[in-house]
Amino acid sequence: MILTQESIQEIKEKTAKYPRKKSGILPALTVAYRQLGYVDDEIYHEISKVIKVPYVEIAEAATFYTMFPKKSRGKYLIQVCHNISCALLGADSLISYLEDKLGIKKGETTADNLFTLISVECLGSCSTAPMMQINHDFHENLTREKVDGILETLRSEA
Amino acid sequence: MFYSPVITNAAEVASHKDLHLFKYVEDPKQHEIGTYQAHGGYKAWKKVLNGMTADQVTEEVKKSGLRGRGGAGFPTGMKWGFVPKASPKPRYLCCNADESEPGTCKDRVLMERDPHGVIEGMAIAAYAIGCHLMFIYIRGEFNHCRERMEQAMNEAYQHGHLGKNIHGSGYDLEMIVHTGGGAYICGEETALLNSVEGERGMSRMRPPFPAIEGLYACPTIVNNVESLASVPHIINRGADWYGSLGTEKSKGTKIFSLSGHVKRPGNYEVEMGFNLKKLIYDPAYGNGMLEDKKLKGVIPGGASTPFLTPDMIDVGLDYESLQTVGSMLGSGAVIVFNEDACIVWVIKKLIHFFRHESCGKCTPCREGTSWLEQMINRIESGEGQPGDIEKIEDVCGNILGRTICPLGDAAVMPIQSAIKHWRDEWQYHIDQKQCMVKTNFDFK
Ligand SMILES: Cc1cc2nc3c(=O)[nH]c(=O)nc-3n(C[C@H](O)[C@H](O)[C@H](O)COP(=O)(O)O)c2cc1C
Ligand code: SF4
Ligand code: FES
Numbered sequence: 001m002i003l004t005q006e007s008i009q010e011i012k013e014k015t016a017k018y019p020r021k022k023s024g025i026l027p028a029l030t031v032a033y034r035q036l037g038y039v040d041d042e043i044y045h046e047i048s049k050v051i052k053v054p055y056v057e058i059a060e061a062a063t064f065y066t067m068f069p070k071k072s073r074g075k076y077l078i079q080v081c082h083n084i085s086c087a088l089l090g091a092d093s094l095i096s097y098l099e100d101k102l103g104i105k106k107g108e109t110t111a112d113n114l115f116t117l118i119s120v121e122c123l124g125s126c127s128t129a130p131m132m133q134i135n136h137d138f139h140e141n142l143t144r145e146k147v148d149g150i151l152e153t154l155r156s157e158a
Numbered sequence: 159m160f161y162s163p164v165i166t167n168a169a170e171v172a173s174h175k176d177l178h179l180f181k182y183v184e185d186p187k188q189h190e191i192g193t194y195q196a197h198g199g200y201k202a203w204k205k206v207l208n209g210m211t212a213d214q215v216t217e218e219v220k221k222s223g224l225r226g227r228g229g230a231g232f233p234t235g236m237k238w239g240f241v242p243k244a245s246p247k248p249r250y251l252c253c254n255a256d257e258s259e260p261g262t263c264k265d266r267v268l269m270e271r272d273p274h275g276v277i278e279g280m281a282i283a284a285y286a287i288g289c290h291l292m293f294i295y296i297r298g299e300f301n302h303c304r305e306r307m308e309q310a311m312n313e314a315y316q317h318g319h320l321g322k323n324i325h326g327s328g329y330d331l332e333m334i335v336h337t338g339g340g341a342y343i344c345g346e347e348t349a350l351l352n353s354v355e356g357e358r359g360m361s362r363m364r365p366p367f368p369a370i371e372g373l374y375a376c377p378t379i380v381n382n383v384e385s386l387a388s389v390p391h392i393i394n395r396g397a398d399w400y401g402s403l404g405t406e407k408s409k410g411t412k413i414f415s416l417s418g419h420v421k422r423p424g425n426y427e428v429e430m431g432f433n434l435k436k437l438i439y440d441p442a443y444g445n446g447m448l449e450d451k452k453l454k455g456v457i458p459g460g461a462s463t464p465f466l467t468p469d470m471i472d473v474g475l476d477y478e479s480l481q482t483v484g485s486m487l488g489s490g491a492v493i494v495f496n497e498d499a500c501i502v503w504v505i506k507k508l509i510h511f512f513r514h515e516s517c518g519k520c521t522p523c524r525e526g527t528s529w530l531e532q533m534i535n536r537i538e539s540g541e542g543q544p545g546d547i548e549k550i551e552d553v554c555g556n557i558l559g560r561t562i563c564p565l566g567d568a569a570v571m572p573i574q575s576a577i578k579h580w581r582d583e584w585q586y587h588i589d590q591k592q593c594m595v596k597t598n599f600d601f602k
Contacts, residue, residue, distance in 0.1 A: 017334050019248075019291065020374060025356035030298065030337055057356065064358035065339025067298045083260040084461060084507045085417035088495055090601030097601070121342065121511055122260040122461075123299055126417040126491065127424050128164050130601050136301040140163055143602040 003046050007035045011050050024051040025061045029068045038072040066120075074109040074116035076154050079133045082119040085126035094130045094142060095119055101151060114158055115151075160186065161270050161302045164263065165424030170442060176403050177411055178391045179384070180427040183271040189306055191313040194274040200319050202390035203278050206285055207327040210393075215286040219389060221397035223409030228254055228345075228382030229460065229489045230564075231408075231477050234389075238379060240369035241287045247376040251284045251292040252354065255307075255383045256338055256345035258297055260461035260511060261491030264413040264425050265383035269296070269303040272387070273310035277333070279386035281319065282393060284331055287379055291332045294383075295350050298338045307335050342515035346563050347380040348372075349517060360517045361563035384413055404430030408476035408487075418494040419451065420444035431474040434458060438471065438494055451496035455579070459488025461508050462568030464575035484575065500593040501580040502538045505573055509534050512569030523566035526557040530573065542588035547577060 001008070011031045015024030028047045032039050039062060048055040062068045078098065082091050095117075099105055102115050109116040125131040128140035139150055168184035171177040187193040194200070206215055220235030241249055253276065257265040268276055276294070284292045296304050311333050314320045322330045336354055338344045344353045348362035351373045372378025388410060392400045403410050408430040417423045420438055422445040428437070434456065438444040447453055456466045458475070464485040466473070473479050477487050495504065513527040533550055536542055554570040561567065577584055586594045 017291075017332060020355070022356035023336075023354055026337065026339055026353065029339065053356070061356055061358055062339075064360075065298075065341055067338075067340035082507070083511055084457075084504065085261050085493055087507050088418045088493075088499065088599055090599045093598075093600045121514060122258055122262075124257045124263045124266050124297070125162070125164075126261050126263045126493070127415050128162060128263070129417060129423070133299060138162070138302070 001046055002036070002043060003032060003050070004035060007031050008050055011047070015051050021051055021053050022057060025053060025058055026065075029058070029062055029065075033068050036072065037077075038070060039068040040070045074113050075158060076115050076134050078115055078117045079120045079123070080117070081121070081123045081125065081129070081131050081133075083122040083126075085122070086129040086131060089129045091119075091130045094132070094147070097144065097147065098132075101147070114155070162266065164267060165422060166267065167424070167426045167428075167442065171427055176399075176429065177427050179268065179275075179387055179411060179413060180425075183267060188272050189270070189274070189310060191274060191310070191317055194272070195317075198394070199274050199390075200278055200317075202393035203281050203319060204325060205393060206282050207325050207329060212286050212288055215282060215393070218397045219286070219392060222392045222400035223397075223404075223407075224385065224388055224392060224400065225408065225477065226382055227384035227388070227412065227490065229259065229462075231487060234381060234385055237369060237381075238283065238286050240367065241377045241379065242370065245377055248291065249287050249289040250373040250376060250378040251280060251287060251289045252347075252350060252373065252378060252380045253280050253292070253294040253383055253386055254345060254347065254350060254380050255294050255296040255300070255303065256342075256350060257300070257383070258342040258345055259489050259491060260508070261415060261417055261457065261493040262460050262489040263415045263417075264490065266300060266303060267413075267425050268383055268387050269300070270306055273306045274314065275387045275390065276307070276383055277310055277314050277319070279389040280333070281331060282389050283379065283381060283386055285329065287377070289379075290330050291334070293334045293336050293354060293373075295336050295338060295344070295354060297344075298340050300337075304335060304337050311335060341517075342511075343517040343563075343565060346565065348563065350380060351378060358517075360519045361565075363562055405474065405476045405478065407478050412475065412487075412490050414475060415489075415491045416444050416494070417491070419448040419453075419496040420494050421446050421448055428475070431476040431479065434466075434473050434475050434492070435471045437475065437492060444494070447494070447496055451498065454495055454497045454499055455501075455504075456495075457491070457493040457572065459486045460491040461493070461511060462564075462571060463488040464571050465579055467579050498595055498597060498599070500538075500587070500595050500597040501576050501583050502534065502587050503593065503597045505576050506531075506534050506538045508572050509569065512565065516565060516569075520560075520562045520566070522557045523561045523569070526553050526566070527569050529553050530569070534573075537584070537587050538593075540587075540591035542591070544588065546588055547581070547584050551577065
């Protein structure tokens with residue numbers, strides 16, 4: 001099993017309360033993604049055994065949602081909101097700035113596998129734009145200075 | 159430290175006799191049950207359990223005039239009343255916390271800073287419809303909201319506000335915090351139900367409406383976070399009080415998420431009918447245009463509502479007034495932009511969103527939004543052809559009113575209004591193969 005005992009335990013706890021087993025698909029995928037940073041066929045099979053839902057049903061649901069990619073990405077996934085409220089406050093220039101700083105284009109991962117940069121739809125931080133999400137954390141009211149600081153901290157932690 | 163640095167008008171709300179949703183959102187301990195209860199929390203829930211019938215609760219909410227804050231503005235009490243009384247099936251409540259309409263960031267503040275207020279509202283709504291298992295559907299990216307809601311839920315169980323035989327009433331109520339997988343369409347109520355069932359988040363045909371056949375084909379009520387958070391206040395202070403706030407047909411208070419080119423973007427709770435111009439220019443709210451540039455347009459209710467031009471903003475923020483000027487209150491997301499924004503560029507941002515988020519179930523929306531995006535991108539990049547505006551209008555006309563869920567309409571309405579208000583600019587863009595105003599917004 002690639003899923004850890006903790007993840008399996010968490011999946012079991014999270015899904016126990018639902019009236020139907022199939023409702024456990026999203027909670028299980030979420031736990032798996034949080035452990036691994038991706039969810040692929042092999043993991044669908046593992047989840048299938050844990051929550052006792054057929055593999056096809058898991059694969060069918062998982063591929064609909066953007067949050068369960070099949071391949072893992074850089075250690076830090078940088079998601080910049082490019083939607084209207086953020087765009088009005090310079091989201092496009094924020095993306096270019098990150099591209100320059102990281103030496104990659106949107107959609108790519110740095111050679112050291114540390115950063116992946118993508119742009120995404122509204123993340124509900126429109127009044128604190130521009131913003132980006134790095135892994136689970138939101139960074140809002142971004143300035144060049146803030147971005148520099150955040151990247152530096154992440155590099156030193158890596 | 160608050161998770162979100164967003165500005166609110168909590169100080170004004172705290173000293174105001176009627177505003178209530180934001181009263182304690184600047185209190186760093188409001189999310190803890192002790193503080194919430196010290197501020198009068200769970201009193202309404204106990205009042206309901208110890209002395210009101212389900213029908214009385216529904217009647218009270220009906221009488222208050224509360225309408226849904228998720229976008230459609232449907233009367234909340236009336237919706238609850240649609241749940242069939244005689245049905246032997248279980249009933250469910252789903253609190254819609256998918257908040258993903260561009261511009262909208264209000265439910266997040268309630269969940270992060272006053273999560274018990276959301277749970278108390280959910281519990282009362284559950285009681286009113288005879289539900290014993292309620293869900294909150296939180297968009298997957300809101301990890302911090304999930305943590306806050308789970309923590310608050312655990313506290314509510316520990317204090318006996320949830321669980322079996324709550325406060326000796328004989329009433330049982332369980333709660334599940336469910337998170338999404340990153341899909342705007344899951345905010346649409348039938349797609350949300352599919353998503354909870356473990357299906358792809360695609361909309362369902364209606365009828366049957368969820369109140370009759372929703373989650374697991376059982377009667378289900380879906381309500382927005384802000385709608386539900388309003389309910390305890392209505393129970394505590396009475397329907398007459400709530401009904402005295404706002405305008406004739408838009409009762410109570412509403413949170414507006416102000417974003418874009420204003421000096422003080424933020425979330426502001428005001429009475430329904432509050433003047434839009436005041437929201438943008440008053441120092442207590444938006445404090446005027448960023449860098450004192452000239453206002454070009456406003457989207458008053460989230461990315462799916464028609465634009466207003468500067469001459470139209472002396473208008474009340476309520477369902478009817480905005481309708482009178484050809485727009486909608488929507489989710490209460492007021493997006494402001496200055497004259498440096500090319501209208502084709504603005505629309506390009508919006509149509510990209512709707513094309514990306516279309517669930518693909520019906521052809522007019524799936525194909526139509528793709529065509530629209532292609533044509534609009536073409537114009538924006540200086541390759542527009544004569545007749546493109548008419549073609550766009552034609553495609554819009556073929557989507558409007560012909561789709562399974564309102565996302566198709568949502569994609570079309572801003573485009574139609576942008577063409578109506580700024581047709582010359584579209585024409586210029588096509589003829590001159592460039593923007594009338596060069597859009598180049600830089601971040602600080
Ligand atoms: C595409 C689409 C997205 C929606 N997204 C949301 C959302 O994020 N949150 C929400 O409360 N309602 C959303 N709605 C509205 C819901 O379908 C539903 O009307 C609402 O949750 C009902 O709650 P209310 O009556 O309390 O407003 C959306 C509707 C559509 C068509
Ligand atoms: S209108 Fe769009 S989002 Fe709604 S059901 Fe049809 S394809 Fe899906
Ligand atoms: S538009 Fe960027 S967070 Fe909403």
